[in-house]
Amino acid sequence: MELVIDRVSKQYKNHIAVDRISLKLQKGVNGLLGENGAGKTTLMRMLCGILKPTSGSISFDGMDVGEENYRSVLGYLPQDFGYYPEFTGQDFLLYMAALKGLAKPQAKQRAAELLQLVSLQDAAKKKIKTYSGGMKQRLGIAQALLGQPKLLVVDEPTAGLDPKERVRFRNLMETLGKDSIVLLSTHIVSDIEHIADTVLIMKAGKLIYQDKWNESKGSLEDFYLQHISGEVKNETNHE
Amino acid sequence: MRQTMNNFGAAFGYEWKKLLSKKIVWISSMLGILICVISVFAPLLGNYYIDGKFIDTNFNMYQTDKKYALELSGREIDQALLEETIAAYQKIPQTTETPYQATEEYRKYARPYSEIFQIIRKTSGMQTFEAMYSWQPNEAELYAKRQAWLTSMREDIKLSKGETEFWREQEEQVKKPYVYEEHGGYRALFSSYQTTGLFVLILIAICLSGIFSDEHIRKTDQLILASPLGKTWLYWAKIAAGTTFAIVITILFFTAEFTSAVCLYGTGGFQATFQFIYNPSSSPVTCGQAILIAYGNMMAAAVITSVFVMVLSELLKSNIATLAISVGLLIAPLIVTAPTHYRVAAQIWNWLPWSFLAPWNVFGQYTVSIFGHYLTPWQAVPLIYLAAGIIIAAIGKPIYQRFQVSGR
Structure with missing residues (x-):
């Protein structure tokens, strides 16, 4: 089970919302962090086939994002929907x-x-x-x-949930991550701190960090802030 | 991998549920039906005046005329009846300061024949009372005058020789002499047909202008388009829901109007010759058949309008813009008329759904020739609408499928 994102970009006139992102995601919870406007939602939409990349390709186990079969393994919770x-x-x-x-x-x-x-x-x-x-x-x-779904894409899922519900939600994502690829986008670090197997950080359309995460690395909040502020050199580990 | 079911039926059902959950659908449907029903019996409301003098209530006038009409029902409009009618009308003093309908002689002798008198006037093309007064009744001449009038009218609107010949052959199939039958209900239905059609199409524009755009406005499009069937079958489910809605609305309006007409005017007249209610037509159909044909064509106009409105709704992604354009087009024929000397332009304009609500276009003179066989408007237009509907829906599908969720 693998989601492959290969040099995916999205450009609107002079603005590059997502800039040549390449990723391979496996089973587990993948936490995508980034400030507002970092390009998280644009990336998520492209992963769900509702926004066409300007360039690059997305596939799940060999199925292209445009195929009906791809959508049948997909579960999607948009950030703002009706x-x-x-x-x-x-x-x-x-x-x-x-x-x-x-x-x-x-x-x-x-x-x-x-x-x-x-x-x-x-x-x-x-x-x-x-x-x-x-x-x-x-x-x-x-x-x-x-x-x-084998691929669950959730964009800012904890908005509107009370603290108790947030905890329940995190536990649910952790359980689901055992059998499927969960990509959870948020700007609230605590949403993924204890459940993410992999952490991804986006800034200005670029993926500036991607690696396995464990709590021995310290506080994710601090780690994230250091990356966002540019104190740490960008590093991506394309496994 | 999980097998994906087609689920068209379920999606179709939910699209109907979405439509019926809108208050505007219920309110506008009820209001539309009410207004159309009122338009059927409106002629019976109020009073009848001549020169400001009260004569009777419209309802009583109608009752009296109906009694006379029923007495004449079943009689051929032949030499004998023509003579009776003209003799009765000749009893009216020729020089009178008041309209002839106000005279005692009219009420006593002529009024029982007023229906026949009107048919003679229309059939012969005699425009004035004086011309009728001095006419020597002649059955053969009456129908010959009609043929001459029809030929002249067809030349004026630039029909081809083939079309003129086709209509002459159709005219020959209209049984003559006419057999009079009371047909008040069908006349009322025919009179209110255009108003009803306009309401049906406006209602469709109101109710369906959001069928696609609402998904974009509500932001439910993201969920739909990310689902396996959302990009494919749902489009057709929405189109099917909208077109069946158009069909159901037309049937509802027809049922409401027909029921009102039957209750008020009675059931008689189904077999009456159509020329009693629409003289310029040479279609050999009865009044009842003509009403069914007209409403069948209204249904076709409703279906093509529904497809047009739905695709426009997806294209513009705005209910208001879709509604404004649709209603603008619907009322355009009330303002614009295509000049008859531009034959092709006039035919295209008259056959557009919003113009085709006029019964004189449904039973108009323009035809389509296919391999030497002529199709009348009411035969050709539903087929054209069917083809156009499929093309418009096919154009809309890639617009729907290629929609990109961005910039929110």
């Missing part, structure tokens, strides 16, 4: 399950499991317009997991 306010939480999941190609009985079972997983089982039949921000975010997480 819902259908008149749908219930259950309707929304069943709709997304239909788009992910799940058969109806399988979709119903999976939706029920995920509603339970994100503690929305009691609100399953309530309209989304009545949900709080945190409930909507949890519903978003549930939809990303519908197709039991």
